[in-house]
Amino acid sequence: MTSVKAWPLLLLPLSLVSMGTADCPFPVLNGKIILSSESILKNSFPDNSVAFVECAKGYVRKEGSTSITCLNGVWSAVELICKKIDCGEPTRSPHMSYVISDGTLFGAYIKTICETGYDLEGSSHRQCLVSGWSGKAECILTTCNLPDPIEHGKMSAPRDKPEFNDVITFSCDDNYILVGNSFITCGEYGDYSSPPPKCIAITTPTKESTTTNKATTTDMTTDMTTASSRSHAITTPTKESTTTNKATTTDMTTDMTTASSHSHGGLIEALTTGFMSASAIIAAVLGGISVYRHLKYKGANNQTAPLL
Template identity: 45%
Template sequence: MFYSNAWSKCLICLIFLTSGNAECPKPQVEGNVVLTNDALLMNDFPEGEEATFECANGYLKEQGSERITCTSGEWSTLKLTCKKKDCGAPRKMPHLSYEFKEGTLFGASARAICDKGYQLMGPSYRQCYAIGWSGRPRCKVVTCDKPPEIMHGTIVEKPGKELPEYGGVIQYSCNEGYTLIGNKSIECTEDGEYNSLPPECKDVNDILLKPTTISTSSITTTSSVPPTIRVSGRNNGIGEHDTNAATAVVGSGIGTVIVSLIVIVLITRYCKRKGSYQFGEDRSRTEELLQFQNN
């Protein structure tokens, strides 16, 4: 009887001691907190053991304790709370701005935008990481090709650089005796092209001799002023004449020849119809006519 009671008391004490030293399972993580490296390396979590937590990558501690304690085989409640890191606005760069549709917190993206006349070099989007914004975009000014030269003219003004930049203006001038046709200046635009073709330099004499069109309400005629020509002659005394006068003389001579030919043809036909000794008529009839004429 004595042994039975003692044995029962020992069994009760063993159960009490065993239950009081119960180990805790490995802590579970969720949300934006993780176990520290030291806690991850632990395999056993006996009574009274502590486990430490920290904020996940890209998050910062907001409040609460990072530790929990194993008590009677259960972990205490974790009070640590974390919030996303704020990257803030990227550092300012010349002629560069950003569009923040997703804000500036961890994981958000920002679009890089260049001013007018500048082109983006590098990534067009930056993302907020735990260490800050990714990428380093920059804006480079747009340039145009080397200004074209023109015949019979020169470039009188242009930017100091070999390749004109956005907004650069090139001015042209014509040599003496030539007139400028088109725009006297061209400008480098935002797309890297000039806003117009370079001008041309035309000979003033060519422009004066160019046919002009005279328009009325119902009639359109084209007239040109012929140049003065010089005709030389040794004995006929021909000097300087206008081509219109020369044309009139030639036309008058041709008209006279044509009229003479028409008169000869008409006379010939008339004589053949009436008969004449000059156009091969009968010899007897010719003799009679001659005799009649002699009487």
Template identity: 45%
Template sequence: MFYSNSWTKCLICLIFITSGNSECPIPQVEGNQNVVLTNDALLKNDFPEGSEGTFQCANGYMKEQGSERITCTSGEWSTLELICKKKDCGAPKEMPHLTYEFNKEGTLFGATARAICDKGYQVQGSSYRQCYATGWSGRSRCEVVTCEEPIDIMNGMISEKPAKQFPEYGDVIQYSCDEGYTLIGNKSIQCNEDGEYNSFLPECKVSGRHHGIGEHDINAVTTNAAAVGSVICIVIAATLIVLFVVLCFHKKKGSYQTGEDSRRKEELLQFQNDLS
């Protein structure tokens, strides 16, 4: 009986010692950042023979295949077979006039996407979005570009415009002038993709017809002026000719009178000599 109790105690001690040597260390995952210990496993301090360690996929990853559990056998852990892959956010929700440009990660966890709007539209919200474990961050939409409210012009008016306060990309505003005025410049302006109009405002200048002088009258005045100019030229030419003739005649007449006076002087001298 004494020996039986002694052997029993020895066997219990042997089992205790053997069990103590069969404990496994805290499970570790080396070279695999996609897998982490569960919270339950992290809270345990001892992993005796036959205990299990549990793992899960890291944030942003999801299980592809394999078991999440390993077992402690003879002080060593079994091989972890859990394989995790990145979550796929999928393509962001489609929106009018909006497309996305993705980086090399595509739509997988950690990827970024740049929002791009069609011509004449601009991004509102997030210009860049990122794929998180919960899905895409932020929101993006494209809104049409608008221009400033069109203004009236002096001596003219807006003859046609869209039925909105602020014209949108592609909208056209038409201008016209009051009666008696002529439009100078483009009669229409268009809202561009940069929010500016494609042309300066036109101007309305007073026209000749506004003063009672039409195109026909202007042509008539021009013709009459040419005729009057021709007459003046003729008169000037005739006057010059007459003056020339008069000057020539006056010169000849002076020479004749001078000769006549000389002969009279000679006759007077001869008459005086005869009296002597």
């Protein structure tokens, strides 16, 4: 009986030993820190085993240990501290700038902008990756296609492939006139400020057209003279028509005098009255002088007559 009761006492230390050597579960870490490729392949983590950790993609080690230890079924604290990769500002090329609104850390985007008159070749947006900024971009000077030559004129360009702000001039041959702008400018989008002009011939009248014009003018003059003669036919006035015309003229004169008198109103009336008054005074004076001379002459004749 004594031996039977002693067996539990002998098994107790063995159970305590097995409880102290429990395995640790698979480590649970945050997104910045992950198990190394070596440790992640293990199927179990017995007591006192070590697992290695590292910074996740896009992060770099700042400080702290890169290992954790399994103690009595529990992992030791993670001491590794990781921070995001900083790509910094991208290298600037000529005539290029960037819009950096999200910063320069891992995962951020920036926008590429070219100066006016330059075309962007490459990525319009770049991202900060583990290897640095993604993509490549370059600003190329804008060019325009050379316009087609104009008929009956000349074109002058600074180069075979006009560039931004280049000016192309046009001129016409003799006896041609230019219609449109005499110069056009290569724009920032590869088009010109206006369409090329045209050269239009100046028309000069020939001898045949001049003769035809003269004949046409003569015919028109003859027709106009005939029409005028027909509309203004000359008739010889008869006695009756003369008398009628006189009566008509007298009536028209009377009507015109009456209308004039009405239209001029008091002014004509005042002038007429003044004129008549002056005429009356002058007539009276002249009459008095005439009577005086007559009486004087008569008296002289009476004194010289012989006495009977």
